[in-house]
Amino acid sequence: xxxxxxxxxxxxxxxxxxxxxxxxxxxxxxxxxxxGLPFSVFIATLILPFLIALNLAGLLWACWKHDQSFxxxxxQGTGMTSESxxxxxx
Amino acid sequence: xxxxxxxxxSILVLVLYFAATMFIGLVAWRYFPQSDPEGYxxxxxxxxxxxxxxxxxATQYSAxxxxxxxxxxxxxxxxxxxxxxxxxxxxxxxxxxxxxxxTWKLGRAFGHMxxxxxFAHFYGRKWVGYVxxxxxxxxxxxxxxAQIMGISYLLQVATGDLLxxxxxxxxxxSLMIFYVFMGGLRAVAWTDTMQGLLLLGGVGVGALLVSxxxxxxxxxxxxxxxxxxPELLTLPGPGxxxxxxxxxxxVIPVGLGWPMxxxxxxxxxxxxxxxxxxxxxxxxxxxxxxxxxxxxLTGMTGQVVQPGMTEREATDTVMISxxxxxxxxxxxxxxxAAGLAAMMSTVSSQIHSVGASFAxxxxxxxxxxxxxxxxxxxxxxxxxxxxFVGLYLSLTQPALLTTLGVFSAAWAAQAVPAAVGALxxxxxxxxxxxxxxxxxxxxVLFWVGLGFPQQQWQGLYAGLWALLANLILFVxxxxxxxxxxxxxxxxxxxxxxxx
Numbered sequence: 267x268x269x270x271x272x273x274x275x276x277x278x279x280x281x282x283x284x285x286x287x288x289x290x291x292x293x294x295x296x297x298x299x300x301x302g303l304p305f306s307v308f309i310a311t312l313i314l315p316f317l318i319a320l321n322l323a324g325l326l327w328a329c330w331k332h333d334q335s336f337x338x339x340x341x342q343g344t345g346m347t348s349e350s351x352x353x354x355x356x
Numbered sequence: 357x358x359x360x361x362x363x364x365x366s367i368l369v370l371v372l373y374f375a376a377t378m379f380i381g382l383v384a385w386r387y388f389p390q391s392d393p394e395g396y397x398x399x400x401x402x403x404x405x406x407x408x409x410x411x412x413x414a415t416q417y418s419a420x421x422x423x424x425x426x427x428x429x430x431x432x433x434x435x436x437x438x439x440x441x442x443x444x445x446x447x448x449x450x451x452x453x454x455x456x457x458x459t460w461k462l463g464r465a466f467g468h469m470x471x472x473x474x475f476a477h478f479y480g481r482k483w484v485g486y487v488x489x490x491x492x493x494x495x496x497x498x499x500x501x502a503q504i505m506g507i508s509y510l511l512q513v514a515t516g517d518l519l520x521x522x523x524x525x526x527x528x529x530s531l532m533i534f535y536v537f538m539g540g541l542r543a544v545a546w547t548d549t550m551q552g553l554l555l556l557g558g559v560g561v562g563a564l565l566v567s568x569x570x571x572x573x574x575x576x577x578x579x580x581x582x583x584x585x586p587e588l589l590t591l592p593g594p595g596x597x598x599x600x601x602x603x604x605x606x607v608i609p610v611g612l613g614w615p616m617x618x619x620x621x622x623x624x625x626x627x628x629x630x631x632x633x634x635x636x637x638x639x640x641x642x643x644x645x646x647x648x649x650x651x652x653l654t655g656m657t658g659q660v661v662q663p664g665m666t667e668r669e670a671t672d673t674v675m676i677s678x679x680x681x682x683x684x685x686x687x688x689x690x691x692x693a694a695g696l697a698a699m700m701s702t703v704s705s706q707i708h709s710v711g712a713s714f715a716x717x718x719x720x721x722x723x724x725x726x727x728x729x730x731x732x733x734x735x736x737x738x739x740x741x742x743x744f745v746g747l748y749l750s751l752t753q754p755a756l757l758t759t760l761g762v763f764s765a766a767w768a769a770q771a772v773p774a775a776v777g778a779l780x781x782x783x784x785x786x787x788x789x790x791x792x793x794x795x796x797x798x799x800v801l802f803w804v805g806l807g808f809p810q811q812q813w814q815g816l817y818a819g820l821w822a823l824l825a826n827l828i829l830f831v832x833x834x835x836x837x838x839x840x841x842x843x844x845x846x847x848x849x850x851x852x853x854x855x
Contacts, residue, residue: 267454267780268855275454282446285438286607287600294590296582302575304582304589310438311649315445319641325453326634333457333630336854340464 268332274325281321285314363516366689370514373554373693374531377547377700381535384543392728393720396540396735397469397712398625403545408627409639411545414552414701415619416444416640417647418499419506421559422695425648427672429655430665433581433588435598437652439607445644447611449637455615455779456624458855460633462779463625465853470709471621471775472717478778478850479787480843482721487791488771489717491798492618496706497746499617499764503703504529504750507696513676514692516685522751528696532704533743536711537736541626544701544708551697556646558694562675563650563657569682571660574653580660588659601815609819612772613765618709619702654678707746711739763805766819770797773830781850786841789834797826 283289296304303311359365390396403411428436459474468474471492476485504525511524519527535543564574571577581588592599614620627633658665658674665671676695679688715735720726726734773793777785801822805811811818834841 271454271855275450278446278450278453282442282450285446286442286604290438290591290600296586296589303578304586306434306590307578310434310441311645311652315441315641315645318445318449319638322449322453322638322641326631326638329457329634330631332854333634336461337629337631 270328271325274321274328277321277324278318281314281318285310285318361684361686363514363518363685363689365684365686366514366516366692367518369686369689369693370511370696373696374528376550378531378535380546380550381539381543384539384546385535388539388542390540390542390732393716393731393735394467394469395542396732397708397716398622399541399545401464401625402628403626403632404628405632405635407545407549408623408632409635410552411548411626411701411705412620412623412636413639413643414548414555414697415623415705416614416702417555417559417698418702419503419695419699421555421647421651421698422675423506423509423672425651426654426658426675427668429652430658430671430674431655431668432593432597433585433590433655433659434652435591435593435603436655437648438591439598439603440648441644442603442607443611444614444648445641447608448614449640451612451615452624452637452640455776456633456636457630458779458853459621459624460627460630461853461855462850465849469622469625470713470716471616471618471771472713474778475771475774475790476717476721478781478842478846479774479785479790479840480846481787481840484774484787484790485717485721488774488794489713491794492616492768492771493710493713495613495764495768496617496619496710497749500703500706500746501750502764503699503706504747506699507703509673510676510692510695510699513673513680514685514689525750526747528700529703529743529747532700533707533740536704536708536743537739540732540735541622541708544704545626547704548701551701554694554697555701556643558691558697559650560646562679562691562694563653565687566675566678566682567653567657570678571657577653577656577660581656584663585659588656599815602812602817605812605816605820609766609769609817609823611765612823613767613769613819616768616771616775617706617765618713619705622709622712623705651675707739707743710742711735714738714742763801763819766801766805766817766822767798769819769823770794770801770826772823773826777830778850781847781853783841783844783847784834785830786834786837786839788837788840789830789832792833793826793830796829797822800825 293309294306296306298305300308394400472485472489475488476482507528508521508525511519567574567577587594654675679691712735715731715738719734720731771794774790801818804813804818804821
């Protein structure tokens with residue numbers, strides 16, 4: 267598995283742990299109010315999903331060049347073996 | 357004018373919705389006739405990003421979004437929201453992040469369509485494909501039944517009990533089978549796109565309407581809940597509903613189960629470009645706070661205006677009951693159409709994927725020399741047979757299916773170790789390891805799930821125990837049976853396909 271995917275997967279797991287344990291122990295309270303919402307609701311419904319989406323978009327960006335190159339090779343009928351070269355030399 | 361605001365208008369909305377769905381399904385069939393299995397089952401692997409994104413979203417959000425999750429959040433508050441977020445945005449999105457593009461590329465390289473084709477090809481044994489195909493199809497039948505129950509309920513509410521359970525279910529189900537039969541995946545994906553748009557708008561608008569009419573808006577709703585029942589806005593929630601350990605043990609197997617289900621796996625092959633498949637988890641995460649935030653808001657509004665409900669059925673239908681209380685029936689009809697969109701998009705994809713599985717994983721393997729056109733017809737026949745078997749079971753065996761349906765996702769998750777072994781192209785897993793893990797995990801799931809109270813043991817959900825047993829068996833049996841490892845050529849070919 268290429269390093270770029272592993273890096274973003276680790277960030278994803280870190281953010282999920284912030285969302286569940288142990289981060290949940292920090293944000294799991296109703297004060298202070300943010301934008302009229304209790305702190306727990308603000309974090310759970312808005313902030314953490316946003317950060318996770320940002321990381322996923324980051325992976326999309328990181329894979330962009332490899333994917334475009336893969337699609338070009340696929341169009342030429344040579345795509346199935348050559349992307350692994352790109353994966354080995356990210 | 358009165359009839360338009362009453363049930364007459366509501367029925368008109370539903371008729372227009374069904375007509376639009378059928379029209380889109382028939383256009384897909386008329387202008388894109390499918391004479392080969394790839395066209396019928398995968399839409400020719402040629403969907404653009406918009407259709408690919410919306411068909412995923414519409415398939416993922418189902419009857420539970422409308423009739424189950426608002427009730428869960430009514431009863432357990434923020435805990436329910438966090439659990440469902442962890443499941444979709446945490447675990448399912450991580451799986452797609454790691455393996456969706458890889459699945460797409462392997463499909464292009466080797467012509468795979470269904471999950472069982474990938475398993476049978478990698479492990480080099482047809483029976484691995486048969487067993488896993490049967491398991492994954494079995495996990496879907498109770499889930500299809502749950503959707504049908506939801507469809508029937510919404511039809512009764514939106515038509516003022518004009519349609520009986522049996523009649524409404526049969527009519528809607530037959531319409532779905534018809535457009536899936538005719539148009540295949542393209543019909544499913546296009547109708548999903550319309551239904552996804554309707555779902556996104558309907559559930560959001562419905563929640564806001566209810567919140568403003570009943571409790572003065574979202575901020576006022578949360579303020580009132582904070583004053584009256586603050587435990588609903590923290591974990592573990594009222595009555596220790598979601599302790600952290602149980603929450604994690606539930607999130608992991610259930611979140612891994614959704615991507616394994618055949619309708620979700622098939623859809624990993626349909627986008628035209630690999631970039632579109634990488635957009636999937638992004639799209640899931642962005643749409644999630646809108647759809648589930650609406651369910652959460654509805655549950656909390658219910659707590660403000662109708663606190664103290666304890667029956668599961670009453671809490672599950674809180675959105676519709678509040679809409680009918682504060683608005684004329686036509687508004688209920690509009691939102692019910694959005695609910696029907698959520699359910700129909702899921703069921704049609706499931707029927708299609710089960711038909712595809714029968715055609716590709718069983719019939720095409722047993723009779724490999726079929727012409728492509730004949731394979732398409734066999735897939736169509738399988739859609740009809742599977743569709744009506746599902747309908748028959750829903751009408752006659754609801755209790756059995758409800759019992760099995762509880763485990764639908766955690767059961768499908770038992771295919772995860774075998775799937776990861778194949779997708780990663782590992783040399784060490786064996787066909788016997790994959791089978792031992794999958795079947796052993798299934799046994800543990802049913803043993804703990806049915807034999808212990810609240811489907812848990814030692815405070816952990818049955819699905820996690822099953823997944824742990826599965827992993828141990830998968831690894832141990834693989835190392836005990838080195839003679840049935842995948843062929844070196846196959847492993848090499850999988851490794852040459854990129855990520």
